[in-house]
Amino acid sequence: MSLGGLFALLCIEIDGCSGDRRARYGALIAAAYGLGLFLAGVSWVYVSLSVFGGMPAAVAGLATVLFCLVLAVFPALAGALFVGFAVVGWWRRGLLFASLWMLAECLRAWAFTGFPWLAAGYSQTPPSPLAGYAALLGVHGVSFVSALLGTLIFEVGRRCLSTEPCSTRGWLHRFPALPLLAGAAILVTGDRLRDLRWTEVAGEPLSVALLQGNVAQEMKWRPERFFDSLRTYYRLAQEHPAQLTVLPETALPAFLDQVPAEYLDALQKLALRQHGDLLLGIAVADGKQYFNAAVSLGASGQQHYSKVHLVPFGEFVPPGFAWFMAMANIPMSNFTAGSPGQPPLRLAGQRVGVNICYEDVFGEEIIAALPAATLLINISNVAWFGDSLAPAQHLQIARMRALETGRMMLRATNTGMTAIVDVDGRVLSSLPPFTRGALVGEVRGHTGATPYVRWGHWPVIVCAVLLIALLGRRRAVLRKQVLVQRETK
Known part of the structure; x- marks a missing residue:
């Protein structure tokens, strides 16, 4: 070593x-x-x-x-x-x-x-x-x-x-x-x-579909490709029905209120045909502020989670570094942080602790949603890092969060690594990176608390x-x- x-x-x-x-x-x-x-x-x-x-x-x-x-x-x-x-x-x-x-x-x-x-x-x-x-x-x-x-x-x-x-x-x-x-x-x-085993199974098995659109980062934010992204994720959700469908971080490159209402209605109908829910990563505007968020559609009603722990330079500009960000072309790089202590979302009969991209690196923040949450979901867009070590490292981090919490961790990403991680840290299934598809499987919620969840670090x-x-x-x-x-x- x-x-x-x-x-x-x-x-x-x-x-x-x-x-x-x-x-x-x-x-x-x-x-x-x-x-x-x-x-x-x-x-x-x-x-x-x-x-x-x-x-x-x-x-x-x-x-x-x-x-x-x-x-x-x-x-x-x-x-x-x-x-x-x-x-x-x-x-x-x-x-x-x-x-x-x-x-x-x-x-x-x-x-x-x-x-x-x-x-x-x-x-x-x-x-x-x-x-x-x-x-x-x-x-x-x-x-x-x-x-x-x-x-x-x-x-x-x-x-x-x-x-x-x-x-x-x-x-x-x-x-x-x-x-x-x-x-x-x-x-x-x-x-x-x-x-x-520090936690116990809660509820019936739940079918999930984790969508990986594989939209190239350099193409994602081009206006002419907007409707391509909408069609990609609609088809993936349509072809892979599940009780819980999860789209990655900023899957749709627009604000929520800019997405055609009929498109959101169509996604909701796809969720309702399974009597379930769909979780969508998208930016949400509130006046002059905007949030990196996850919004749910479906049987449980519309809910949302706003990212709390933002990435310096990627999602907000630290004081005194505006000159540095002027040299980079990073869309939506000045988000507002969501409120701490947001409750888990109630989706498809489970209480889901949602975290967005970089947030799952902070174990002590993930356990804030526990022991109430029965399932953990991370939505990410690591296309920013290309074919580097970052996607595999991020999956390894998610595996540690599953071990610490005694909860299954579901990861839906734009380009990889989309995966289902069991409570013991094993990757049950995953999609190859840089491919378009849906990872379909069955998962179980869990209740209880590990010693780490109770006391942290x-x-x-x-x-x-x-x-x-x-x-x-x-x-x-x-x-x-x-x-x-x-x-x-």
């Missing part, structure tokens, strides 16, 4: 340097790790700015690098503190590293509206045994466990490769059994936790802070003892 490699490099720095240089070099090592991670993992930012946003390639490239440099500050902070503390003992170092790494991720998920993308915990979706910790601890807790396991793997390797005689430090310091057993315990416990955050405080106190006591011994001599 790469975090184990980072831990190894930082431990070398602890043992090889002293004083202020040690913390500074620790920050540089962790920053280099973070920069590489983000340049590779969020390279799709360049695609959205340059290829689809129309920004000059050099400016888009510079903006992407600067963005990654800012993100690298968070691992740099963790690296500096870890090396600066310089605790003694493999298990103390492991706990300190995992705690600092997790807290740095939490800080990144909060600062400047938050960017929790590429949290280490997302790498542990099924079949990883660590996925079992998600319902207990959330993605950041899984990051903690993942980082701790990485340190144990390094310690096992270090002991196996050590040429130091056993007599110099003692048998326990050389034999790899202790970190090996600790690592095995973490894996076995996680695997057993995967078998637990706070238990792991508090425990990590307490661990750091205890380790810091012990370090201070040891330093005081060393100073006393020096004075007595």
